[in-house]
Amino acid sequence: MLITTNAIVLSKLKYKDNDLIVKCYTQQLGVVSFLLRGVLKSKKGSAKTAYFQLFSQLQLVIDHKNNRTLHTIKETKLNHLYSSLHTHVLKSAIVMFLAEVLTNTLKEEEQNETLFSYIETTLLWLDNHSEYSNFHLLFLLNFTKYLGFYPDLNNTEYPFFNLSDGKFENKKSDKYSISGENLLLLKQLLGTTFDALSSVKINAKQRQSFLSMILLYFELHLGSFKTPKSLQIFNQVFS
Template sequence: MQVTTKAIVLSAIKYGDTSLIVKAFTASDGIKSYLLKGVLASKKGKLKPALFQPLTQLELVAYHKNKGTLERIKEAKVVHPYKTIHSNIIKNSIVLFLSEMLSNSIQEEQKEQALYNYLEYSLIWLDENHANPNYHILFLVNLTKFLGFYPDESQTDGNYFDLLEGNFRTTPNLNPLLENEANTLLKRFLGINFDAIMQIKTTKQHRLELLNKWILYYELHLQGFRKPKSLAVLNAVFQ
């Protein structure tokens, strides 16, 4: 079946000498993987490898068989040309990290329009604003709303956040916990939008502690989730 859909590129992996396998989150059908035969060798073809950089926003004309196999792209064009994301080293590092997180987190082959809208808005915000070391943390905190394990905000007085249960506690238990400054910092990220991250003042140490524990939070709640390899690169640019 031929479909026309918006899509956000999550990864592009070389296949053989001349082809790519592209994984994308589509507005029409959720996660899809495409085989682009000969795209690395053809200079005259409509599909250019540069179109498939991480988190590029595209409009695709594609053929979806919906049988769990690799699909095919007929046409692709950029729908939101980024002005800064791929040229700014900090933003590019954020994008590489988030593309890996998304690739490991989103697993459904079904339409999820609210999630697509969130990703679209978040990436445009990043492109149009100054790089901020709090951006990717808020991105990942808010992403859990769509993945089904956003923190329970009914009781936020506790000094501990239970990473297994997803709620705040007044006393510790044997589960992995956020505590002290990292717990306080998490509360500041709850319920805010990206414009508010400029007001969050913290240290690199506390931000890194929260990020590492938040990645563990994903590991505990998503089957098969793998810790992103690009995390070390991201940490290096925020020295």
């Protein structure tokens, strides 16, 4: 069955000597993996692999068969040519880190057009803006809406937030109750848009602390979530 769909590249992995396995988040089918045969052995193939950089936005014609785990791509077109996302060192670090998080969390072959639109539009925002040091924090926080554990916005005036329950609370109930700088930043980000993100002023140490907290939040609510391998490199780049 041939299906035409927009897609965002999440990961690629060399397979055997000349093949690639590429995982994409597609608008029509959710997460789909593809086998690209022989693309690493010729100049024509290497030109084709350039389409499949992390977070590339593509239009694909897919030969999709329900009984397969690896599908075939018949046609590939670039939907958007980024101006800086793949060439700017700091933006590339964000791309590598967030692509690993999405690969880790998005598992199902299931259509979710609102989530696809969120990823698509926020990546375009990142590509087009020069102040983005807190982009990944707001991206991950908003991402929890689509995963089903966005913080409960009742009682935001309370002095604690419980990561396990996803709720604000008046008293510290267990080791997952946070307060202090992370709580203040959480409250600030809950009321912030990407366009207003430059007004959030924090230093590298605060940024790393909040990122560790939000990754713990993911871990508590997603049983299979693992700390991204790229986290250490990412923190070094942003220190």
